[in-house]
Amino acid sequence: MPFLVCHSRFSLCHSRRESAFALALAVASLIPATAAHAQARMVDTTPPAGITAITNGKLLTVTHGTIEDGTLLLQSGKILAVGTAASIKVPTGATIVDAHGLTVYPGLIASESTLGLSEIASDDVNNDLVETSEEIFPNMHVYDAFHAETEHIPIARFNGITNAIVAPIDTDTMPGQSMFIQLAGRDRDAMILTKDVALPMNFGADPKRKDKFPSTRMGEITQLRQALIDATEYMQKKDAAAKKSEAKDSKDKKSDPPKFDLKNEALIPYLKGEKPVIVTADEGHDIEVAMGLAQEFHLKIVLAHVTHSQDILDKIAAWHVPVMFGPIYEFPRANERFDAVYTLPAELTKRGVKVTLLPGDSGGAGSAQSLRNLPYVAGMAVAYGMPYDDALKSITLNPAEIWGVADKLGSLDVGKTANIVIANGDPLDVRTSVKQVFIDGVSIPMETRQTRLRDEYAPKTGTAK
């Protein structure tokens, strides 16, 4: 009975009466293993009936400080009330989740990932990380490859990540559009919150090709500029044709609509500044060149990676663009101080830059294998000078703002989606364990492929849990 064991150990969930919530979980733990497993992978996030009350926890609200003894009410998948335990009356019949001694915070948001694009990293047959036959692919949509049942999603969720960007990797200059997901849902459609949320544009060493164009940075920029020019002309022709058809002036032959083109069509919202382009580069000089191109076309810019940008920090601040920083574990160059990269989130924050920290390790941002360690990335930034509140914000509210969902996510505020995490301590500390995750107000089974293996082999040991 994993449910009962869990609850007696951590005194997390109990019910004043036999509520539907507790009953549902208890039943889930009794149904045959295979069905339970399927449920842990694909969780129906239809909000439960009634009110869930998370009581007496330490609430990290992100927007209005820490409430030491606080209570949260959840209803219909949203936050109904948040405040001190004394100020909030728990309605009769509410399902009580006792968070005494525990810490409660909004679900974490990963701003780069390959969730659902890769399962076992070396298994190329099943990898859908990037289309590399060409480089200009604004018409590639990761939702076409997204494998919602990936084992990586429950594992990321297990450490408190509730939302993520899924993006193609950075080996093309323009590899395709990314999407914004939540890490639970009965099927793919329920998990994808925003299709085509942004367009990565990569510059520097990674997108170079061997023995074919573009093999240099000059080639990369030329290729990108040409693509943006082509799409601009396409958009103008389309606009002109639309005007002509409005005016019903059939004599103007120049205004025929252009032949429909998937790539150019895909770029239109970005040329209009309706959606952000993710300008991705590591070195200061590369960032300046890529920014120059993005500014030339008046794109809406989010800067990404910038892990070797020590020489242009003031310039980055002056651009007034958000920064997706990381991974923080990128190596300093030889003859740089060991903390040359660790200190950059603090330096950017100090300059007023809105930062979201990226998961990943020195192998690159966003790999599914390192995604669950996102909170520790933020902790590392704190160790090297980033104020704690800014670090927490960098994986909650800031990404919510960057991805246009701050009205729904990123803080414990009334009316926001009930994506809530309960942990036994500071969320950014490696020693802390997440005890319960709610998505859309639904208590998510804290079960993964890895917990199943653990439990399968646990009887021999008995002690490790």
Place this chain on the structure above:
Amino acid sequence: MIPARVALCLLSATIPVAAQSVPDLVIKNATVMTASHGTIANGSVWVHNGKIAGIGATVSAPASATVIDATGKYLTPGIIDPHSHSALGNDVNEATSPVTPSMMMIDAFDSTDKALYQALAAGVTTELLLHGSANMIGGQAVVIKNKFGLNREDLLFPNAPRSIKFASGENPKRVYGGRNQLPSTRMGNFEVMRQSFEDAKVYKKEWDDYNTKLAKGDKDLVTPHRDLKLEALADILSGKLYVQIHCYRADEFLTEEAIAKEYGFKIRAFHHALEMYKVGDKIAKDDTAIATFADWWGYKDEAWDAIPWNAVMSMREGVRVALKSDSNDHIRRLNQEAGKMVHYGGATEDEAIAMVTLNPAWVIGVQDHTGSIDLGKDADLVIWNMDPLSTYARAEKVYIDGDLFFDTSLKGFGTPHFNGVMHEAESGGSHDGSDEGGN
């Protein structure tokens, strides 16, 4: 032979001489995590002549000792990485034959590699630099003390046991199978190993017979041919080399142990060992340790059953568990990897710290010299700004043999012994399963 009287004189003479050259050091008021006998609140450690000379609430150090007040700070043994490929540049794998036991990693060792500095700044004082995992029987490791800035020979751990790297599973299969050579399967992998030991038995017998006859004074002897490869293999059979095996799957641990028993050698440690939680009770009986990741997984098929509870579950089965980096990146936060063991499996803080100090020292075979804060051991010590198992912990001062090698309060690199030019390795130093064709 030195007469006993003289030896005593020399012994007593060492104290004033050492005091003149390197003053004694006392680190006081620290939370001392000893790794061998618990944690001492408000403890002091006295370092004399590069060794730990006193531990406790107070120590009886001479008044001339340098005193560091570590109030509010933590003191641990130096972090030890039992699986690193740092400072070996692009020379990690001699992937031209599946059996290359005479490759000596010391021949590729570059003591100015920036990776050593970055590890030092994270409190890493000792590393086992291993051959890669392309070969069933790879090369012989080099053990270093991370005295970054000193001469190359000064970084070599004095009198450390010799270790040899074995591999198994996917990497040898992929490397040689990809060239349509033996081995391309796990059957091939293990048969290559058995054949090597059969050859080594013949070679060893030839030399043993020769040496026996030589000892008997036999005059008409022809000295057998000396073959470096067979000599190294024979050394394995004689137990002269610690066998360190890259191995992932539960079935392969059992096969490896069976082969080891068949040929009469011991396996010191399985490295990676991501499925040890499945058969830990059996492997514990063989006194084979593991050097594993905290939570790295999923990069290939044989890492698909990895679970972050592996280390603690295996430990509870009686296996000696070390954490390791296999990465120039993760080596910079092995203390955090240890902290994760509190999260995944509920290790105590003392158990967790031992996984990156005393237990890896045992894997390397230097546990009598370093790896814990015990009387007489090398003064390899790290002062942390807070509990080292926290994400927020930073190594503030790193001592090796009582000498300060890193001090974060110093400007520049923070390295009292280094102010030269660091090298950037060509490549290498990365996780198994990533770019380098498997380390």
